[in-house]
Amino acid sequence: MKAALTPAQKKAFARDGFVVVPGLVPRPLIDAALRDINHRLGKGEHDGKDTYADSVDYLSEYVRSSPVMDLMKASPLRELAASLLGHNKVEPCTQAQVVLRFPAKTDESPATVSVHIDGMYDAARKDSITRYSFCAGVFLSDVPRPGMGNLLAFPGTHRQIAKVFKEKGLGALKKGIAKSIPLPEPVQVTGKAGDVVLFHFQTAHDKARNDSPDIRYVAYFRFWHVDAWHDRSSAYLKRALTDIWLEWPGMRGVHGT
Amino acid sequence: MELEAEQKRRMLEDGYVVVPGVVPRPLIEEALREINHRLGLGRTQTMDAYADSRDYWSDDTDAPAIMDLLQKSPLWELAEAFVGTGKLQKPASGQIALRFPSVNNSHGGPASHIDGFYSPNANKTISRFTMLVGVLLSDLPDKYMGNFTAYPGTHRQIADFIKAKGTAPLRAGLAGKIDLPEGVQVTGKAGDVILCHYQLAHDKEQNLSHLIRYAAYWRLWHVDAEQQQPQGLTDIWMEWPPIAALQKAGPVKNAPKTKKGK
Numbered sequence: 001m002k003a004a005l006t007p008a009q010k011k012a013f014a015r016d017g018f019v020v021v022p023g024l025v026p027r028p029l030i031d032a033a034l035r036d037i038n039h040r041l042g043k044g045e046h047d048g049k050d051t052y053a054d055s056v057d058y059l060s061e062y063v064r065s066s067p068v069m070d071l072m073k074a075s076p077l078r079e080l081a082a083s084l085l086g087h088n089k090v091e092p093c094t095q096a097q098v099v100l101r102f103p104a105k106t107d108e109s110p111a112t113v114s115v116h117i118d119g120m121y122d123a124a125r126k127d128s129i130t131r132y133s134f135c136a137g138v139f140l141s142d143v144p145r146p147g148m149g150n151l152l153a154f155p156g157t158h159r160q161i162a163k164v165f166k167e168k169g170l171g172a173l174k175k176g177i178a179k180s181i182p183l184p185e186p187v188q189v190t191g192k193a194g195d196v197v198l199f200h201f202q203t204a205h206d207k208a209r210n211d212s213p214d215i216r217y218v219a220y221f222r223f224w225h226v227d228a229w230h231d232r233s234s235a236y237l238k239r240a241l242t243d244i245w246l247e248w249p250g251m252r253g254v255h256g257t
Numbered sequence: 258m259e260l261e262a263e264q265k266r267r268m269l270e271d272g273y274v275v276v277p278g279v280v281p282r283p284l285i286e287e288a289l290r291e292i293n294h295r296l297g298l299g300r301t302q303t304m305d306a307y308a309d310s311r312d313y314w315s316d317d318t319d320a321p322a323i324m325d326l327l328q329k330s331p332l333w334e335l336a337e338a339f340v341g342t343g344k345l346q347k348p349a350s351g352q353i354a355l356r357f358p359s360v361n362n363s364h365g366g367p368a369s370h371i372d373g374f375y376s377p378n379a380n381k382t383i384s385r386f387t388m389l390v391g392v393l394l395s396d397l398p399d400k401y402m403g404n405f406t407a408y409p410g411t412h413r414q415i416a417d418f419i420k421a422k423g424t425a426p427l428r429a430g431l432a433g434k435i436d437l438p439e440g441v442q443v444t445g446k447a448g449d450v451i452l453c454h455y456q457l458a459h460d461k462e463q464n465l466s467h468l469i470r471y472a473a474y475w476r477l478w479h480v481d482a483e484q485q486q487p488q489g490l491t492d493i494w495m496e497w498p499p500i501a502a503l504q505k506a507g508p509v510k511n512a513p514k515t516k517k518g519k
Contacts, residue, residue, distance in 0.1 A: 035358040035467035042312045042357025042469075044299060057297045102297030103290040213289035215296065 003076035004083040004250070014245075014256040017158035017203030020189060024196040025075040025138050029067075033219060034140055036067040037098055057149075057210065059100040063219075068096050071138045072221045077196060081223045084250035085133055091229040093221050101149030101216040104209045115154065115177045115206045117161065118222075129170065131240065132224045133247050137197045140217035146188035149210030151197060151218070154186050157204035158244055159256075166242045170234075177204050202244055258334040265503050268339065269494075272412035272457035275443055279450040280330040280392050288394055291322035292353055292471060312403075312464060314355040323351045326392050327475055332450055336390055336477055339452065340496055345387070346478045354391075356403030356470040359463050369408060369431055369440070369460045371415065372476065374424075383424060385486050387479040387496050389453040394471035397444045403464030404442035405451060405472065411435060411458035416493045424490065431458055447471075456493055 005013065005021065013019040041059075063069075072078055072093060081090050119130040143150055160181045164172045173180045181204075188208050189197050199205060210216055225247035228240060240246050245257040267274045295316065327333055327348070337345055373384040397404055414435050418427065426434055435458065442462050443451055453459065464470055479496035482489065494501035 031467040035360070038467065038469050039312065039358045039360050041296065042314060042355070057294065059297065100297075103293045105294055213286040213293065215293050 002083070003080040005080070007254075010251060010254045011256075013198065013200070014251060014254045016153070016155035016187075018153045018155070018187075018189070018197060018199035018205075020191050021080070021196045021198065022191070023194050024077060024080065025071055025194045027194060029071055029075055030138075030140055030193050032067040033071050033138075034217065036065050037063075037100070037140070037217060041100070057102040057104045058207070059098075059102070061098055062095045063098045064095050068098060068219055071096065071219050072136070077136055077138070077221065080196075080198075081134075081136070085223065085225045085247055086249045089226050089247075089249075091224040091226050093223055097220040097222070099207075099218050099220060101207060101210045101218075103213055103215070104211065115183065115204050117173075117177070117202055117204055119201070120173060120177070129237065129241070131201050131228065131237065132222045133228055134198055134200050134223050136221045136223065137199075138219045138221070139191045139193050139195045139197070140219060141214065142192050143190050143216055144192070145190060147208060147210070148212040148214070149216035150188035150190065150208045151199075152186045152206040152208045153189055153197075153199060154183055154204040154206075156184055157181065158200045158202040161202050161204065162242050162244045165238070170238060170241065200244065202241065258331065258338045260335075260338045260499060265499055268452070268454065268497075269500050269503050271407070271409035273407050273409070273451060273453040275445060275449060275451050276335060277445065277449045279332050279335060280326055280448045282448065284326055284330055285392075285394055285447050287322040288326050288392075288473060289471060291320050292355070292394070295353070296355075312357040312359040313461070314353075314357065316353040317350045318353060319350045323353060323473055324348075326394075326473055327351065327390070332390065332392065335450070336388060336452060339499060340387060340479055341498055344480055344496070346480055346482075348475045348477060352474040352476075354461075354472045354474055356461060356464045356472075358467055358469070359465065369406075369437060369458045371431075371456055371458055373455070374427055374430075383486070383490070385482065385489055386455050386476045387482050387489075388455060388477045389451075389457075389459075389474060390477060391451045391453075391472050391474045393445050393447050393449045393451075394473060395468065396446045397470065398446075399444065399466070400442040401463055401465040402444075402468070403466070403470030404444060404462045406440040406442050406460045406462045407451075407453065408437050408440050408458040408460075410438060412454040412456040412493055415456050415458065416491050420491045454493065454497075456490065 003024070005019065009019050009021065137151060161173065164181055177183070183204065186206065191197065227236070228247060245251050248257065251257045264274050264276070372389065373386070391405060415427070418435060431437065437458065440460060482496065485495065489495055494504055
């Protein structure tokens with residue numbers, strides 16, 4: 001089976017900047033990854049813990065273990081990435097970000113955290129943006145409704161942000177996205193274990209609080225087009241941030257790209 | 258609450274009984290929310306000293322969400338039915354016991370035990386309580402999911418051993434002293450409960466699944482347990498009138514077997 005988005009999925013992706021692909025990762029791969037992640041949770045040792053992660057209800061760590069990497073390598077996800085960015089145009093992905101969202105106590109945890117695009121963390125520090133092409137989040141647990149620690153996506157912001165960059169330059173978001181563009185109503189992304197949410201690098205997102213009894217498990221893979229990986233010049237950066245489908249031959253001809 | 262005849266029979270003969278669906282789902286979910294929130298906080302100061310950092314996590318707590326599993330469900334009344342209404346001391350805390358997936362056989366080998374003997378301070382007094390009760394907080398449809406493992410009938414074997422040789426030989430463990438029967442890995446669904454006689458040998462099995470096994474336990478003391486500590490080790494039904502009466506009545510021929518371990 002060739003992995004590719006359907007025309008309807010491409011249309012939604014172009015419009016919203018994110019799309020959920022159901023059932024992409026087979027159950028045995030999910031179970032093997034969960035076993036690895038839950039074992040590590042028991043050990044309490046998280047060598048690759050993300051410095052942005054607080055210790056209250058969020059655990060984020062960068063993982064290269066086989067069971068976690070197989071979610072991408074042994075599933076159709078890698079081929080799906082190639083279908084979008086071009087064959088031989090996807091820089092090999094060497095790590096995953098495993099993100100657990102624990103049940104919150106409502107008086108301790110905000111309903112949302114901070115609207116962002118990933119590279120913006122660097123924008124404040126280094127006056128530049130670290131960008132990749134897109135992120136794929138593999139659901140490792142069922143997230144059937146809002147309020148379960150869902151990914152919070154702001155539809156269409158990939159286009160809005162490109163427009164702001166075009167008009168005001170790459171420093172346009174330094175005060176934060178919420179103060180720089182009119183944000184649409186966010187969508188709490190739902191799905192089942194094995195589903196994959198794809199979101200364009202430039203789609204504003206956040207994480208919702210987990211009011212459920214269960215831990216929410218997701219593994220994120222960030223894909224770079226080879227040009228983005230090798231050309232770190234400000235000229236290429238500006239070009240890619242304003243021409244948001246530059247690296248996407250698989251999206252050519254889709255309305256809105 | 259009236260005990261079923263078969264529940265009494267299994268307690269007498271096996272030393273434990275599994276009762277399905279005792280704790281309602283909303284109480285289970287509140288407990289899971291509490292436990293999973295704690296997991297996000299990392300290791301806590303109240304963690305059991307016996308808990309290693311490999312695949313076992315044990316935490317004693319008086320958090321309402323945990324205590325409600327016992328006190329706001331029919332479990333308390335069920336436990337009282339075995340010893341008499343008003344005859345159990347209210348526990349101050351419960352034990353959260355998680356068993357994480359193990360890899361590379363990190364189990365460490367079998368460690369069948371009864372709780373009061375399992376202490377690094379082997380010369381200290383044996384801390385005998387009356388009944389161990391546990392609530393499954395996650396489904397355990399199969400073996401090797403970190404199941405509670407019971408050794409049926411060992412409560413009687415251990416009483417006989419203590420009668421003959423005293424408690425001292427058991428301080429170093431049960432292995433080699435008690436001829437252990439095949440262990441029963443208790444399976445079941447979230448909300449099922451297990452009630453055990455204090456003196457039942459038990460263990461925790463390796464978790465080869467991908468899921469965390471969630472359970473909560475309480476050690477319940479008869480109101481007179483402190484006063485009759487050593488006697489209860491050999492007269493094992495002295496705090497259990499319904500079971501003592503059944504024992505006195507003698508064995509039942511061809512007693513039907515319940516589904517052991519459910």
